[in-house]
Amino acid sequence: MRRTPDPFDKLAEQILEDLKKSGREIKSSGEADDFMAHLLGRLLTKMLEGEMTHHLGYEKGQARPGDNERNGHSSKTLKSPKLGTIHVDVPRDRKGRFTPRIVPKHKRTLDGFDEKILALYARGLTTREIQGYLYDEYGMETSAEFISDVTDAILPELQKWQDRPLSPVYPVIFFDAIRIKTRGENGVVTPRAVHIALGVDTDGKKDVLGLWMAENESAKYWLKVFNELKNRGVNDILIAVTDGLKGMQEALETAFPKTMLQTCIVHLIRNSLKMVNYKDYKAVVAALKPVYRAVNAEEARQALNDFAQSELGKKYSYIEKIWLDAWDRVIPFFEFSPAVRRLIYTTNAIESLNRDLRKVVKTRASFPSETAALKLLYLAIRKVERRWVRPSPYWKTAMRELTIEFGDRIAPFFD
Structure with missing residues (x-):
């Protein structure tokens, strides 16, 4: 079937013919891209001129109706992933009131290009690697400073996200930390702990509540995090799931005295296996x-005792001590049905999140600054959260049980 003629066909043929007559016939794809970049630059300039006419209320050459008028142009360079560099002349007005929309102020790339850079950065690529990718894929030469400027553009968004108001009550919040390395102003690389709070709200929606960086993970610093959550609107947490850090109970009781502290079973198992030989794993x-x-705490205690008396338990006697040291923070788990246990035991959400975050940070031996690390982690979180579209299939069953267990603390917030 023949293609329906397009009204622009004749115009395109005329342009190509005029180029040929002028001795500037397009003979390669590179020359075509250069011409298209120039053409797009002129088109954007014309559109900006139209915006200025609408802003001032009169055409060029007409008498001005107000106290404002045209005041020349400013040259601006845009980046395009397909066409490279595009030059645009942005009109100015005498009073400085003109705010262009087609090419906004401070905009240095065409729509969609910033997101490409951010997506590459969120995958863990360094600015130098992004430079190489853009050159290899698009033949575009960019500076590391340019790419850094694009990623820095999300810093206000990051700050707004970190300071946003939170829900008044969370049935479950997982508290954990991952380790990274940053380079200080003195050039020395030091390890840092990134504290992460992952909340599950009354609708079963998972939400990363914030990121906090410190020299190391400590109960004292977690208290600072708890107080910040309170300042952002969190009045109550029903169950806090943590990795069993010493002093966590006291820190949590100071900020949220009614909260039930549950040691993360997954962390407990992982710690139990740290020194186990591969053949016994x-x-x-x-x-x-x-x-x-186990069905209940008594049965669990008996099972732990049976393990301790077994050949494996005697070979790895430290395992029983690990569990007994945390036992007071383990047994709340046995008060609940399988639906709630799945929420606080499997911790798939925080484990999956940490795994995704470690994927993007492991490509970096160290970060040039804390800000660079937080940018990357925030972008990675933004990407992960797109997958969290529905609550756990056990959520409604779990919430009915939590409503009975915690009564007025949760009932007013549960539809």
Whole structure:
């Protein structure tokens, strides 16, 4: 089937013919891109002129109706992933009131290009690697400073996200930390702990509540995080799931005295397996299952005792001590049905989030600054949160149980 003629066909043919007559015939794809970039620049300039005419209320050559008038042009360079550099002449007005829309002030790229750079940055690529990618894919030469400027543009968004108001009550919040390395002003690389709070609200929606960076993870610093959450509107947390950090109970009681502290079972298992020989690994994992899958606390304690008396338990006697040291923060888990246990035991949300964050930070031996690290982590979180479209299938069942268990603390917030 023949293509329906396009009204622009004749115009395009005329332009190509005129180029040929002038001795500037297009003979390569590179020359075509250069011409298209020039053409787009002129088109944008004309559109900006139209915006200025609408802003001032009169055409060029007409008498001005007010106290404002045209005042020449400013040259501006835009970046395009397909066409490279595009030059635009932005009209100015005498009073400085003109705010262009087609090419906004401070805009240095065409729509969509910033997002491409941010997407690459969110995958863990360095500014130098993004430079190379843009050159290889698009033949575009960009500076590291330019790419840094684009990623810095999200800093106000990051700050707004970090300071946003939060829900008054969260049924569950997971508190955890990951480790990164940053380079200080003195050039020395030091390890840092990025504290992460992942909340699950009364609708079952997962939400990263914030990122906080410190020299190391400590109960004292977590208290600072808890107080910030209170300042942002959190009045109550029903269950806080943590990694069993020493002093966490006291810190949590200071900020949220009614909150039930639950040691993360996954962390407990991981700590139990740290010094287990590879040939015993699967056997120890299987031997611990009766402990955390027990019907109640009494059965769990008996299962732990049975493990301690077994050959594996005697070989790895430290495992029983790990569990007993955390036992007061383990047994709340056994008060709940399987629906709630799945929420506070499997911790798939925080484990999955941390795994995604580690993927993007492991490509960096260190970050040039804390700001660079937070930018990357925030972009990675923004990407992960797009996958969180629906609550856990166990959520409604769990919420009914939590409503009975915690009564007026949760009922007013549950539809």
